[in-house]
Amino acid sequence: MTQTMQQVVLASPAKGSPLPENFRVETVPVPVPGDGQVLTRTLWLSLDPLLRFAIDEVRLTGATHIRPGEVMYGGTVSEIVASNHPDYAVGDIVEGRTGWREYAALDPIKADIVRGPLRKVDPALGPVETALGVLGMPGQTAHACAVGIGQVGPDDTVAISAAGGAVGTVAGQIAKIRGARVIGIAGGPAKCAAVKALGFDECVDYKATDFAERLAAAAPKGIDVYIDNTGGAVTLAVLPLLNRGARMPMCGFIAYYGVGMEGPGPDHLPGFYRMIMTKGLKIEGFSGQAVAGGDAVAEMAGWLREGRLRNQETVIEGLATAPAAFCETFRQGNSHIGKVLVHVA
Amino acid sequence: MTQTMQQVVLASPAKGSPLPENFRVETVPVPVPGDGQVLTRTLWLSLDPLLRFAIDEVRLTGATHIRPGEVMYGGTVSEIVASNHPDYAVGDIVEGRTGWREYAALDPIKADIVRGPLRKVDPALGPVETALGVLGMPGQTAHACAVGIGQVGPDDTVAISAAGGAVGTVAGQIAKIRGARVIGIAGGPAKCAAVKALGFDECVDYKATDFAERLAAAAPKGIDVYIDNTGGAVTLAVLPLLNRGARMPMCGFIAYYGVGMEGPGPDHLPGFYRMIMTKGLKIEGFSGQAVAGGDAVAEMAGWLREGRLRNQETVIEGLATAPAAFCETFRQGNSHIGKVLVHVA
Numbered sequence: 001m002t003q004t005m006q007q008v009v010l011a012s013p014a015k016g017s018p019l020p021e022n023f024r025v026e027t028v029p030v031p032v033p034g035d036g037q038v039l040t041r042t043l044w045l046s047l048d049p050l051l052r053f054a055i056d057e058v059r060l061t062g063a064t065h066i067r068p069g070e071v072m073y074g075g076t077v078s079e080i081v082a083s084n085h086p087d088y089a090v091g092d093i094v095e096g097r098t099g100w101r102e103y104a105a106l107d108p109i110k111a112d113i114v115r116g117p118l119r120k121v122d123p124a125l126g127p128v129e130t131a132l133g134v135l136g137m138p139g140q141t142a143h144a145c146a147v148g149i150g151q152v153g154p155d156d157t158v159a160i161s162a163a164g165g166a167v168g169t170v171a172g173q174i175a176k177i178r179g180a181r182v183i184g185i186a187g188g189p190a191k192c193a194a195v196k197a198l199g200f201d202e203c204v205d206y207k208a209t210d211f212a213e214r215l216a217a218a219a220p221k222g223i224d225v226y227i228d229n230t231g232g233a234v235t236l237a238v239l240p241l242l243n244r245g246a247r248m249p250m251c252g253f254i255a256y257y258g259v260g261m262e263g264p265g266p267d268h269l270p271g272f273y274r275m276i277m278t279k280g281l282k283i284e285g286f287s288g289q290a291v292a293g294g295d296a297v298a299e300m301a302g303w304l305r306e307g308r309l310r311n312q313e314t315v316i317e318g319l320a321t322a323p324a325a326f327c328e329t330f331r332q333g334n335s336h337i338g339k340v341l342v343h344v345a
Numbered sequence: 346m347t348q349t350m351q352q353v354v355l356a357s358p359a360k361g362s363p364l365p366e367n368f369r370v371e372t373v374p375v376p377v378p379g380d381g382q383v384l385t386r387t388l389w390l391s392l393d394p395l396l397r398f399a400i401d402e403v404r405l406t407g408a409t410h411i412r413p414g415e416v417m418y419g420g421t422v423s424e425i426v427a428s429n430h431p432d433y434a435v436g437d438i439v440e441g442r443t444g445w446r447e448y449a450a451l452d453p454i455k456a457d458i459v460r461g462p463l464r465k466v467d468p469a470l471g472p473v474e475t476a477l478g479v480l481g482m483p484g485q486t487a488h489a490c491a492v493g494i495g496q497v498g499p500d501d502t503v504a505i506s507a508a509g510g511a512v513g514t515v516a517g518q519i520a521k522i523r524g525a526r527v528i529g530i531a532g533g534p535a536k537c538a539a540v541k542a543l544g545f546d547e548c549v550d551y552k553a554t555d556f557a558e559r560l561a562a563a564a565p566k567g568i569d570v571y572i573d574n575t576g577g578a579v580t581l582a583v584l585p586l587l588n589r590g591a592r593m594p595m596c597g598f599i600a601y602y603g604v605g606m607e608g609p610g611p612d613h614l615p616g617f618y619r620m621i622m623t624k625g626l627k628i629e630g631f632s633g634q635a636v637a638g639g640d641a642v643a644e645m646a647g648w649l650r651e652g653r654l655r656n657q658e659t660v661i662e663g664l665a666t667a668p669a670a671f672c673e674t675f676r677q678g679n680s681h682i683g684k685v686l687v688h689v690a
Contacts, residue, residue, distance in 0.1 A: 231618045253622055256615035265610010270601035272614055273576045276630035277598055283628040285621035 003030040006319050007101035010066045013057035016258045017330050022055065023072070023323035031105035038088045038118075040078035040104045045319065045342040046132040047326045048074060052257055072100035072322075075137075076344075077121060077128050085109075094118040095131040100322055102344060125301040126311065133339030134304065134311045135297050138166035141286060142227075143296040145249035146174040149284045150225040154179030157219050159238055162229035163203060164191040166339040167251055169312040170300075171227050172200050177308055180225070183218045185234055187333050194337045198310060207333070212237045222246075231255045236268060239275045248283045257330070312338030319344050348375040351664050352446030355411045358402035361603045362675050367400065368417070368668035376450035383433045383463075385423035385449045390664065390687040391477040392671045393419060397602055417445035417667075420482070421689075422466060422473050430454075439463040440476040445667055447689060470646040471656065478684030479649065479656045480642050483511035486631060487572075488641040490594035491519040494629045495570040499524030502564050504583055507574035508548060509536040511684040512596055514657045515645075516572050517545050522653055525570070528563045530579055532678050539682045543655060552678070557582045567591075576600045581613060584620045593628045602675070657683030664689050 004027050011024040033039040051074055054066045066073060076099070080092040088094070088108050096118040098104040108118040121131045133139060145167070146152050158175040162168045163184025175182045176199045184195040184203035192203035202218040204211065215237055222243040228235055232255025242248070256263065275281060303309035314336045316325040322342045328334050349372050356369040378384040396419055399411045411418060421444070425437040433439070433453050441463040443449040453463040466476045478484060490512070491497050503520040507513045508529025520527045521544050529540040529548035537548035547563040549556065560582055567588040573580055577600025587593070601608065620626060648654035659681045661670040667687045673679050 231614070250618065250621050253615070253618040256618050259615040261616030261619065262611035262613060263615045265612055266607035267610055267612050267614070268607060269576070269613040269617055270598070270604040270608045271606030272617070273595065273598040273601050274606065276595050276628065277632050278630075280630045280632050281628075282630075283621065283626075285623075285625045285627075287622050287625050 004028065005030045005102035007099070008072050008319065008322055010055055010068050010070055010072060012068055014052070014055050015057055018052060018055060018327050020323045020327055023326075025320050025323070030103045033082050033084050033105040036085055036107055037105050038080050038085050038108050039082035040076075040094065040098050040106070040118075041081045042076045042078045042098060042102055042104070042319070042344040043093075044077040044129040044132060045100060045322060045344050046075040046136075047316075047322065047329055047340040047342060048137075049252075049254060049257065049329055051326070052330070058260065073097050074100050075132055077131050078104070078118075088118070088120075093121040093123060093128050095121050095136065100319065102319060125297070126304050129313070129341055130304070130311050132341060133166060133313060134170050134309065135300055136339075138339055139170045139300055140296055141251055142167045142170035142174060143300060144286050145227050145251045146171045146178070146225075147296070149249035149286060150175075150227060150247050152178045152180050152225050156180040156224040157183065157221055158225045158227065159183045159185060159215075159219065159223045159241075160200075160227045160229070161185045161234045161238070162252065162254060163195045163200065164337050165229055165252075165254075167229055168227070169195070169198055169338045170309070171251075173198055173303075173309050174300075175225075175227075176200070177303060183215070183223070185215070185238075190335065191337060194312075198312060206234050206237075216241060225249070227251060229254065236271070239272070242275065242279055242281060245280050245282070248281055250283055250285045254330075314338060314340045316340070316342045318342070349373065350375045350447035352444070353417050353664065353667055355400055355413050355415055355417060357413055359397070359400050360402055363397060363400060363672050365668045365672055368671075370665050370668070375448045378427050378429050378450040381430055381452055382450050383425050383430050383453050384427035385421075385439065385443050385451070385463075386426045387421045387423045387443060387447055387449070387664070387689040388438075389422040389474040389477055390445060390667060390689050391420040391481075392661075392667065392674055392685040392687060393482075394597075394599060394602065394674055396671070397675070403605060418442045419445050420477055422476050423449070423463075433463070433465075438466040438468060438473050438476075440466050440481065445664065447664060470642070471649045474658070474686055475649070475656055477686060478511060478658060479515050479654065480645055483684055484515045484645055485641055486596055487512045487515035487519060488645060489631050490572050490596045491516045491523070491570075492641070494594035494631060495520075495572060495592050497523045497525045497570050501525040501569040502528065502566055503570045503572065504528045504530060504560075504564065504568045504586075505545075505572045505574070506530045506579045506583070507597065507599060508540045508545065509682050510574055510597075510599075512574055513572070514540070514543055514683045515654070516596075518543055518648075518654050519645075520570075520572075521545070522648060528560070528568075530560070530583075535680065536682065539657075543657060551579050551582075561586060570594070572596060574599060581616070584617070587620065587624055587626060590625050590627070593626055595628055595630045599675075659683060659685045661685070661687045663687070 014022045152175045158180045164186040184200040195203040204214045223241045226248045229252035231253040359367045497520045503525045509531040529545040540548040549559045568586045571593045574597035576598040
């Protein structure tokens, strides 16, 4: 008797914000690993907003596109349950882009579309799913933005957009550990409360009609570092508060994910130039492809163990719920806090 | 008999691009220096495009505004012709914002609206008017952008917008001295020829209908450093050619001088974000207020003496011509090359 499993394939390319009907859940046989392959059993699936670029009908970036009928290629933490490869043993926990499916049979070295071979996860560093969150790409991005680019220090006032997101929650905690005054920006009172519970000094609701005034009141000495995960209206409100020489690590631009090179007018680029020039701003884009690496992970694992850094996750149960949860990620005002994960097995 | 002199006052605030009728040439008595004051005789007057912000009816920046009836406060190189101040002697050559007038009586320490006291010019460093150009603010800006922020090295391809301007002509020559391949961008064949005569490897005419293709052809290895003096359409054409991790010293934004925080649509900010993120760009604004200072000037003076750096100027004769020449500065396709100076006496 052949064992079966669930997998999620792309049904149709998304036109802007993805909808549940762009996905299809299929039941297929569990694959059998061939020579040199391993069989992975998915434990945790990452719902990474950047996947949006892989399924949009327009090629907004150079991201590898997923075609209709193909399995979604999201990152996972999996367990090796059968192995024909000498470097991977049954029971090993690995992280890689094995896709939105319960099992995958693949070459562990060539498996990963974007980021190379299956990477072994050390369970001693923390719960294994942290390899997708606080110790994975979002956490490493946060570390690179707060420490590497932002060089946050104790005299700084730091503002963080999408403060309730996978990057924002970690970046703000790191900035607090480094002694800064930290102002989160998030949508809605519930999300702001969750952000403050992580130790942020303030969290300002961008949906409030007096958002700009509240933000200014929260930053009486201005803002020295702005860790930007959004762009858009939030950033336009932050810019006038930046101090001369402020650093602006740019770590995401979710406000523009559905926009190509040009959005509807007016043109905000002249004002952005004016702010960069008159304030002498320093802006650096961090794409997440060149992550900070080992030292940053070791430092954050230490903070996790010491209880100084909290692993903030939103967990959704069951692979079949992944499409709806993924679409929800892009809805302003969703209730997700921190890294959004699907608990598969 | 009272001696008279000419001075230029603001007749009316400019609405966008300044027009000659925004200025008035007056004949007034030569002032008599009071206690602690000096009398300066203007030799050279700088036509600094940033002065536009001081005369616009809209406060586009925090620049000190000039009111109707007040003397234009442009930078000059002057000679001390009478002195009641122990630190300044007759015959001293000084640089400062003494204004658009043939003589000025002022306190040499408090004289300067923006940049502090009258600064003595060492004639041994080069022709005295270079204190307004290659050895002054434009040259120091160019040095800061090419060396300080841009860190131009021999393996770099460097592109420079407004390559025929006061900053661009110097920045390109510095980049050549540092061994880079240098591509200027300027308007019209005559200006491009003048830029190439300064030693740039290429100069691409942004008015050409196939500008983007010509620019790409001039940069077969992409662009590592983009010294931006304009913003606008030129920059939008450069962005796709930037290499991963490219540096972008932002030293001017003349394309947006007449625009407030918002221009007419479409909105180019989403595309700018996308480029910063996907290419991991490093952008830093240099406003010219915090200039590089002594070491940069000494280095450039050495290059001048050795003939490796050319002092490129456009000289206009006579103070009364200053308003028309200043307005011409903002006309795309003007024939100005390098620093634009009025030879007053």
